[in-house]
Amino acid sequence: MQAATITVEKAIAILQSLKAHRGYRYWPIADTESWVAVTARFASRISGHQQITDAYLLGLAIKENGVLVTFDRGLRYMAGHEFADNLLVLQ
Numbered sequence: 001m002q003a004a005t006i007t008v009e010k011a012i013a014i015l016q017s018l019k020a021h022r023g024y025r026y027w028p029i030a031d032t033e034s035w036v037a038v039t040a041r042f043a044s045r046i047s048g049h050q051q052i053t054d055a056y057l058l059g060l061a062i063k064e065n066g067v068l069v070t071f072d073r074g075l076r077y078m079a080g081h082e083f084a085d086n087l088l089v090l091q
Contacts, residue, residue, distance in 0.1 A: 027064050038063055045078045054078065061086045 018024060038059030039046065046055050054075055061068040062083050068075070069088045079087040 025064070025066070027060060027066070029060070033063070035059075042078055042080060042083060045080060051078065058083070058087065 035052070035056050036043075039055045041062065042055075042058070051074075054070075054072065055078065058068050058075060058079060060066075065086075067086055067088050069090060071090050073089050075087055076084070076089060
C-alpha cells in the first residue's frame with residue numbers, strides 16, 4: 001500500500017474544516033499547565049523520550065475532559081484503565 005501524499009495546504013484545509021463539527025472545542029495550549037503537571041497522573045507509565053509529545057497530548061485531553069484520537073496502540077498502556085475514556089485508538 002502506498003502512503004497518500006498530502007500538502008501542508010491540504011492539511012490546513014482539513015483541520016480548518018473540523019471546526020464546523022458540532023463537538024469542536026479549541027484547547028489553547030499556551031494557557032495550559034506545564035508538561036510535568038499535565039502528565040503527573042500517569043507519569044509512571046511513560047517509558048521514554050519518544051513519548052513526550054504523546055504524553056502531553058493525552059494529559060491535555062484528560063485535563064480538558066476530551067479524547068485523544070490516535071493510531072498508536074501503545075498509548076493504551078500510558079492511559080491505563082483510569083484514562084481509557086480519554087483515548088480512542090483507530091484501527
